[in-house]
Amino acid sequence: MNKRKWFLHFLWRSLSQRKGRVAVASASVMIAAAIVVSALGISLGIRQKLGGELRSYGANVIITPKEEKYLSDEVFSFLSSDVEVEDFSGQLYARVSVNGADVEMIGLDFKKLQGWRIEGRTPAEGEILIGTNIRDALGLKLNDAVKVTVGDRDILMKVSGFVERGGPEDNAVMLDLAQSQRLTGLVGKLSAVFVRVKSRNIGETVKALRDHMPYVNVKTLRQVAFAEESFLKKIELLMALVTLVVLVASGISVSSTMSATVLERLKEIGLMKAIGGTKNSIRRFYLAEGCIIGIIGGLSGYVLGFLSAQAVSKGAFGSFISIPFYVFFISLGMGVLIAVSSSILPVTDALRYKPSSILRGE
Amino acid sequence: MVVSVAMGTAIATSLITLSLDIKGKVSRELRAFGANITIEPKVEGFADIAGQKRYLREKDIIKAKTIFWRHNILGIAPFLEEKAKISFQDRKKDVTIVGTWFEKELPLPGEKTTFRAGVSTVSPWWDIKGRTPDKSSVVLGVSLAEELGIKQGEEVLLDGKPYVVSGILSTGGKEDEQVFLDLDVAQELKGLEGAVSRVLVSALTTPMDDFAYKDPATMSRKEYEKWYCTGYVTSIAKQLEEVFKGSRAKPIWHVAETEGNVLERLSILVYLLTAASLLAAALSMSTTMAASLLRRLDEIGLMKSIGADSFKISIIFLSEAFIIGCVGGLVGYAISVGVVKFIGLKVFGAVLEERVLLLPVALVSALLIAALGSLLPIRRALRVKPAVVLKEAR
Numbered sequence: 001m002n003k004r005k006w007f008l009h010f011l012w013r014s015l016s017q018r019k020g021r022v023a024v025a026s027a028s029v030m031i032a033a034a035i036v037v038s039a040l041g042i043s044l045g046i047r048q049k050l051g052g053e054l055r056s057y058g059a060n061v062i063i064t065p066k067e068e069k070y071l072s073d074e075v076f077s078f079l080s081s082d083v084e085v086e087d088f089s090g091q092l093y094a095r096v097s098v099n100g101a102d103v104e105m106i107g108l109d110f111k112k113l114q115g116w117r118i119e120g121r122t123p124a125e126g127e128i129l130i131g132t133n134i135r136d137a138l139g140l141k142l143n144d145a146v147k148v149t150v151g152d153r154d155i156l157m158k159v160s161g162f163v164e165r166g167g168p169e170d171n172a173v174m175l176d177l178a179q180s181q182r183l184t185g186l187v188g189k190l191s192a193v194f195v196r197v198k199s200r201n202i203g204e205t206v207k208a209l210r211d212h213m214p215y216v217n218v219k220t221l222r223q224v225a226f227a228e229e230s231f232l233k234k235i236e237l238l239m240a241l242v243t244l245v246v247l248v249a250s251g252i253s254v255s256s257t258m259s260a261t262v263l264e265r266l267k268e269i270g271l272m273k274a275i276g277g278t279k280n281s282i283r284r285f286y287l288a289e290g291c292i293i294g295i296i297g298g299l300s301g302y303v304l305g306f307l308s309a310q311a312v313s314k315g316a317f318g319s320f321i322s323i324p325f326y327v328f329f330i331s332l333g334m335g336v337l338i339a340v341s342s343s344i345l346p347v348t349d350a351l352r353y354k355p356s357s358i359l360r361g362e
Numbered sequence: 363m364v365v366s367v368a369m370g371t372a373i374a375t376s377l378i379t380l381s382l383d384i385k386g387k388v389s390r391e392l393r394a395f396g397a398n399i400t401i402e403p404k405v406e407g408f409a410d411i412a413g414q415k416r417y418l419r420e421k422d423i424i425k426a427k428t429i430f431w432r433h434n435i436l437g438i439a440p441f442l443e444e445k446a447k448i449s450f451q452d453r454k455k456d457v458t459i460v461g462t463w464f465e466k467e468l469p470l471p472g473e474k475t476t477f478r479a480g481v482s483t484v485s486p487w488w489d490i491k492g493r494t495p496d497k498s499s500v501v502l503g504v505s506l507a508e509e510l511g512i513k514q515g516e517e518v519l520l521d522g523k524p525y526v527v528s529g530i531l532s533t534g535g536k537e538d539e540q541v542f543l544d545l546d547v548a549q550e551l552k553g554l555e556g557a558v559s560r561v562l563v564s565a566l567t568t569p570m571d572d573f574a575y576k577d578p579a580t581m582s583r584k585e586y587e588k589w590y591c592t593g594y595v596t597s598i599a600k601q602l603e604e605v606f607k608g609s610r611a612k613p614i615w616h617v618a619e620t621e622g623n624v625l626e627r628l629s630i631l632v633y634l635l636t637a638a639s640l641l642a643a644a645l646s647m648s649t650t651m652a653a654s655l656l657r658r659l660d661e662i663g664l665m666k667s668i669g670a671d672s673f674k675i676s677i678i679f680l681s682e683a684f685i686i687g688c689v690g691g692l693v694g695y696a697i698s699v700g701v702v703k704f705i706g707l708k709v710f711g712a713v714l715e716e717r718v719l720l721l722p723v724a725l726v727s728a729l730l731i732a733a734l735g736s737l738l739p740i741r742r743a744l745r746v747k748p749a750v751v752l753k754e755a756r
Contacts, residue, residue, distance in 0.1 A: 166614035
């Protein structure tokens with residue numbers, strides 16, 4: 001047998017005879033890798049997950065008419081084709097009279113609304129939603145008939161519900177957008193379009209929209225944009241630091257476990273030296289063993305970590321998280337690095353001793 | 363083995379501390395989204411929306427810092443909105459003027475400290491190029507300024523009175539078309555001393571749950587007390603309503619709801635991570651314990667052969683695990699204190715409260731880790747047959 005074959009044979013026999021030891025070592029590398037993969041996976045995906053929650057804050061960009069009084073719904077087709085745009089919805093404003101009181105009417109797309117708590121239901125054809133201040137001022141009840149005067153036309157509409165938002169809606173009456181456009185004779189026209197764009201590069205997206213549509217005003221809704229970006233950055237930093245802590249702690253933990261198992265193999269090392277093994281070949285042997293343990297641990301750790309990250313994401317956000325593929329290589333690399341570095345040092349130390357002293361048990 | 367338990371405890375305790383304080387810190391960060399409560403004059407009849415204007419009293423504002431939840435009131439700002447005529451050179455326009463405080467230190471009743479109020483505390487995204495208004499100056503919204511061609515430093519007339527434009531404000535919202543004055547100046551201009559149209563409040567709140575959404579009018583006495591004494595946005599609003607005469611206070615729902623959602627998600631996330639790390643620490647303790655027991659098989663064999671029963675043997679190993687747990691717990695606690703301080707400073711720029719109460723938590727989790735981790739390995743090791751093991755003895 002040549003040297004190479006002997007080396008591999010020795011390695012294989014060692015690993016298969018001490019399955020317990022290999023299993024224990026791989027298991028601790030696996031656990032460490034799993035924790036790091038989970039923490040890393042979550043911190044990489046948290047922007048996207050939290051962004052989903054923040055989306056319900058609504059639009060971060062608003063488009064309003066420049067020289068004309070109204071926007072045309074051509075704006076929608078521009079927005080649909082822009083990749084940075086996540087969602088948009090249009091509104092139409094007009095002054096109308098409800099039972100003689102002069103109020104603001106808002107035509108909006110109820111399907112795009114998120115989480116409005118309405119006492120009653122959203123208005124269907126011929127129905128109207130009333131803000132609570134208007135309800136209190138006019139003493140209205142659900143299903144009442146109200147006289148709505150738009151321009152010089154009077155229409156009878158049914159009160160479908162009441163809503164209180166703590167915003168301008170409380171002082172307004174609301175209708176489905178299409179219906180409001182028909183009532184006011186402004187079909188296809190809008191007073192404003194609220195847009196939600198990806199929060200990372202709002203400035204650039206707004207600039208691009210302005211270039212595409214020079215005849216309208218495009219503005220960032222600073223309230224939303226400003227707060228979101230700084231908040232998301234903080235949370236990303238938080239998760240990154242948690243990952244770092246986890247990495248360091250598990251690295252130390254695994255190293256100590258691995259070192260312990262190596263120390264007990266002093267006798268093996270002594271024996272190998274006694275039967276003629278050179279320092280180098282012994283080092284190479286343990287290096288190879290460390291690599292194998294590291295690979296097994298890193299691989300299984302990645303799978304375990306991936307699954308647990310998904311479990312945590314499902315539990316916290318109700319959906320799965322997408323983890324970049326390079327995390328697989330990080331797990332593998334980390335496993336090998338920890339396994340090898342924590343076995344090499346004690347081995348180097350052990351090699352200093354004379355085989356006879358080790359075998360005698362000193 | 364101690365190291366293993368110590369590291370595991372450190373991670374778990376750090377995460378537990380973080381999860382306890384994170385809600386508070388993140389809540390504060392979320393206030394960057396602006397006011398979550400609005401206080402307006404109560405609407406009672408037709409007249410309230412048809413021209414007759416009702417006002418709140420400026421002097422009630424400081425009472426917001428006397429309610430049960432006063433420490434949760436982080437920001438407050440009054441607004442007086444009226445119509446006026448602006449003229450610049452030969453251009454005239456009907457505009458809405460808004461009197462407010464940009465930054466005002468309010469002395470707290472019965473205390474030596476002051477409370478910072480003003481627009482910067484409820485709308486931190488307002489971007490003013492220039493200076494905030496004072497007795498003789500105003501700030502214009504950017505769209506209005508562009509429309510009339512007015513630049514910073516020029517003089518305008520409001521209802522015939524001259525003011526210098528000290529700055530230009532940009533928000534993307536309706537403020538861009540309005541004119542901003544110091545509250546006193548606006549009140550004097552319109553002869554409405556001591557009056558405000560509306561007050562915005564930024565408060566730290568507890569996320570809403572099903573219980574909180576119940577109509578307080580339908581709650582039993584006990585339920586009502588529970589609701590009132592929990593910092594829900596609805597109960598804080600109610601308490602504010604009680605101190606502002608003739609008012610109706612309501613949550614600004616699109617801000618309050620989202621805040622609640624985000625906080626819940628983050629809390630669940632941190633709890634799950636804590637649970638996962640405790641589990642991982644127990645597993646790692648398991649493997650280390652297994653490795654060490656493998657080494658001591660002959661000890662076990664010897665003990666069994668001289669008559670010790672499994673129970674006594676397991677007690678010995680469990681007490682070893684207990685001691686390791688205690689030491690590991692102490693070390694882990696010490697490490698976690700440092701970790702939490704570091705993270706708190708880096709992310710939130712403030713030290714998270716140090717809770718000495720967490721030492722028992724650290725110990726308990728360490729012991730839990732040690733116990734859980736040792737159970738299986740000990741059980742397996744006990745199945746050893748003395749003769750087999752002793753024969754292999756070196």
